[in-house]
Every structure is written in structure tokens, then in C-alpha cells.
Amino acid sequence: MVFEKFVETAVKESIKKEIFSPNEKLIDAEKRASAIFSSDIAEAGSYVEQLESAKQSELKMAKAYFIGVGDIETAAALDGTDILKKIEALREAREKTGGLFNETNSNNLFDKFIKTDSLYMEPSVEPDFIWSNKLDFFEAFEDFTKDQYYSVDRWSGPNCMAYAYGLPCNPDGTAFECKPFPGYFSGTYSEEYRYSMEYGSPEEIKSTFEEYMKKDMEALGKEFFEVSSNDYVPKDGERMIALVTASDVAGLGPDFHYYVKDKNGFWSHKPGVTNPTIFDDMGSIIKDPLTCDRGYYDNFVGYYVIKEK
């Protein structure tokens, strides 16, 4: 029981106080478990199990930390199978980072915001193919970042809607005179869509936007149809998009936003006149715009597919 208590204390302390300091207590506990093992296999078995659990928690936190500070090599080393080697790698890496995020450093304000809970989260690492330059998103990226398509003050230029429609500029090759809005391509400017986003029901917003999208598509010689889920796989010549709206964005009022499904099955978007991105508001890759972090844009309108007529 004394040893159990020791393990429990070691775990609690490592979580609360020694998250990023060498975990000598756990190493010591392992030695003690080993000593017990030589005399009482049954008793040692339960201790070893607890130790493993304690170490896994510690390692998980450490892995999150090293990915957090960009030390992927060390994080990968922690994935090994030999527990002692892992602890050694952990110790070396901690020395290497010079005590960053060490809570004994009272000058480190960042340290006061490290959430113990969050360190249990398994950090997500993008699959390698996300950085491939053979995807449609990356092909489009160059087009949508050319300075010639933006006014000097960035008041006008391709926005999320232009990106969704696959148009970095007007169909005649000239730069946009403002940021495109529903009805822009058909020349039917109206405050109706803005009013619907602010005061309308989700159904009213949907019907209003669909009306203007239809006019725009006709003007562009395209057509669109709604699809029921993220599972739809666009065929050749099809472009799958998703529309969301917000009734009150801080400093702006009502606003809309579009996402585009890329060939790899993930989504990208272009917030305003900033560059296209594959990340959501939480900095995560977007598997589904319905469930990703969209910030203020809390009304999901639907998935649509655009194609040539």
C-alpha cells in the first residue's frame, strides 16, 4: 500500500508540479517495482501496470509539449517502445530546450497558461500528403495570391466566395472592383441577403442565398445543386463547396463564408482578402466544414456542387 501511495503521489505531482522536469520519481518507482518483482511476482505485476500507466501519461504530455515547441524529432523519439529510452530522450530534450515552460521560472508568463488537461490531448499531426504540391488547393493558391488581383489597400480582391467559385478575378480577366457578394456576377446587388443573415431563419437564409447563387451561376454559364453530406465525392469538372453564415460578427455585423472541398478530401477556404488556407479557426485541418471550428459563422447552410452547364 505504501508503494501504491507512492506511485499515486508521483503521478499527481508529475501532473501538477513536474510536468516538464526530469521525472526522477517515476524512474525511482520503476527501480522499486523491479526490486519487488524479484521477490513477489503477483504484487509487482500490479505495480508495474500502474507504473506503465503513469509513464504513458507523462510521455503523452511530453509528446504534446515537444510537438508544441516544434521539436518533432524528440516527439518521435518518445514513440519508441523501450520505456527507459523514452525517459532518457525526454530528459535530454528537456535539457535541450533549456527549461522553457518550466513553472519554476517566474518570468515566464506563457507558463502560467499551460493547461494540464490540454496536455493529455493527443496532438494531431497533418498527414504527409497534406503538403503535397499536386493538389488542386495548391494549384489554385498561386492564382489567388497574385497582387494584381487586389487593390493596394486590400479593399477589393478575391474573397471566400471568389475562391469557392474558382474565380480569382472577373471572367474577363479584370480584377474585382470589390469583394464579390451573392448577386455580384449577375449584377443583382441587393441588401436582401445581408438582411436575411441578420434577421432571417435558417430556411430563409438558405433560400435567399440559393436564389442569388442561381442567378450568379446562370450568368457564369454554370449550374449548382445541393448535396446532403460531406461524403459526396465531386466528379471531374465539379467543385464542391459549403456555405455558412453569421448573424453578428464582431465589428462587422452579418457575414457569410464559403469552404471548398479539395481533391484530397479535406477542405480549404479563403478568409476575406487573406491567403487561402487549409486550417480552421483552431488551426486544425478541415475534415468537414459542418464540424470544424468556424468561429462566428455558426449557421451551416449546406453543401453544394458547382459544374459547367
Add this chain to the structure above:
Amino acid sequence: MFENEAMNEIFEKIKGETKQNLISVFGKPYCNLFSFSVYKNTDMYMVLLFEDTRKENTTCPCLKSAVFFDESRKCIWSGGINLIPEYFSAKAEEFKKVSALIAEFGEPHGIIGESFSALQYLSEDGNFIFVKYNDDDILDISYRNLF
């Protein structure tokens, strides 16, 4: 005792880190406001500003600036950002043009919006300032105190 120099050194180490990686260390922000992420603990606020940074053929939000406020909204430390002075609100009404405002207070910390646009600033007294504009005309200036 808190020292500026030590904090500057620490900030330089994590500057440029991706938003995703920082979230894995700090957890989910108390709130996200476009390029800004706000964290709070019992007696302090941490505001992180991310800037889209080119990485291969895409961009991802990477840490550009960080600001710490105490519970009375006094700025304790800031790095990588020029905060808007407190007198902004008293002077803001004088500005009718975006160009004049930028000449006085500098480039915005962010630009937001799909239909309308707004410049986004963070002030010394912990207010987010939104300057809604149309071309060079300022339409509205609003404040949001997230604390």
C-alpha cells in the same frame, strides 16, 4: 519577480510556432477573434496574434505577437506588436478616412470580413477595435472588451 528581458527571450523561442501546436500546449482558447486567440486564467489574460505564414504551397497561422494583461486590463508585457494607445477612443471620431487612421495609428493588426471589411486593432487597455470601412471611407468604429 517578472523581468522583461527574460520574457523577450522566451517569446523569441516560440515566435513563429503554428497555432495548432500552441493549442496543443495551451489548450483551447477562451475565444478566437479572427487572427487573435484569447486565453484567460484566474488573474491574467494572454492574447496571441497569429499571422498567415507561407509554408510550402500553403499558409498556416503562426505566432506573430503576444500580449499579457492583468485582471485590471493593464498590459504587463507585449511582444511583436504595437498596441493602439488608450486615447484612441477619444480621438477616433475625428477620423473619416481609413488612410488617415492608418497614417496615425499604423497598419491594422488584422483585416476581417467577406462582404463588408473591418480593420482590427488591439489597444493598450485590452479593447479590440473594429473599423468597418467601404473603400477609404470609415463606416463605423466599434469596440469589444473581451475581458
